[in-house]
Amino acid sequence: MSGVQVRYRRADVVDRAIAVLDEHGLDALSMRKLAADLGVQPSALYHHFANKDALLAAVADELLARGRRATEVVTWEAELRLACVELRDAMLACRDGAALVALVHALGIGAQEPLGRMYDALARAGADEHLARIGARTLVHFVFGHVADEQLQRQARGDASASAEGGDFHLGLSLVLDGLRQRLGD
Numbered sequence: 253m254s255g256v257q258v259r260y261r262r263a264d265v266v267d268r269a270i271a272v273l274d275e276h277g278l279d280a281l282s283m284r285k286l287a288a289d290l291g292v293q294p295s296a297l298y299h300h301f302a303n304k305d306a307l308l309a310a311v312a313d314e315l316l317a318r319g320r321r322a323t324e325v326v327t328w329e330a331e332l333r334l335a336c337v338e339l340r341d342a343m344l345a346c347r348d349g350a351a352l353v354a355l356v357h358a359l360g361i362g363a364q365e366p367l368g369r370m371y372d373a374l375a376r377a378g379a380d381e382h383l384a385r386i387g388a389r390t391l392v393h394f395v396f397g398h399v400a401d402e403q404l405q406r407q408a409r410g411d412a413s414a415s416a417e418g419g420d421f422h423l424g425l426s427l428v429l430d431g432l433r434q435r436l437g438d
Contacts, residue, residue, distance in 0.1 A: 262310070264290075264313055267313050269307060270311055270315065271289075271347060273352065274346045274347045276347075277347055278348035278355075279348075282304065283298075283301075286307070297435075305361055306361070308355065308361075308362070309361040311352060315349055315353065317341045319338045319342025320338055328376055329432075332429060332432075335370050335391075336366075336395050336425050339399075340395050340398070340399050343396075344399055347403070350396060351403070354400065357392070367388050367389065370387070370391050371385060372427065374387045378436055379436060391428060394424060394437060398420075
């Protein structure tokens with residue numbers, strides 16, 4: 253059907269961008285590649301996203317939203333643990349997820365929700381502004397680094413399956429949380 257114009261919703265474009273990311277990796281995710289996959293001109297994507305950074309931010313935020321779990325958490329430590337596990341799982345769910353989320357976070361254009369949750373949990377636990385900020389950033393950077401390492405190891409092995417690094421992750425997370433608990437005087 254030549255001449256038929258297909259319209260995509262923003263959510264459709266983000267979904268396809270996630271699929272392209274998962275299939276081809278972050279380096280291959282471009283406006284041109286995504287437009288070709290959708291069968292539209294690249295200019296059609298600018299209706300939804302001002303530029304590639306805006307697209308990447310939307311993709312990162314969607315990955316994180318998909319990783320959220322509906323749960324009620326009682327303690328600050330349980331909230332921090334949950335936020336870190338959700339962040340890890342969300343990034344591991346997609347090829348180059350860690351690289352994308354860390355990039356968008358570093359640019360300050362998205363992927364800020366986990367950091368805010370961690371900061372809030374630490375503040376509720378009695379941390380002053382400085383400790384809450386540094387503690388939250390330390391946790392986020394721990395998760396980013398750990399997941400980036402896991403994904404690089406998978407790529408080096410040519411293995412897309414789940415990693416056996418979960419035990420190391422949880423032990424490392426416990427070490428960081430132990431340090432925060434000690435700082436808070438619990």
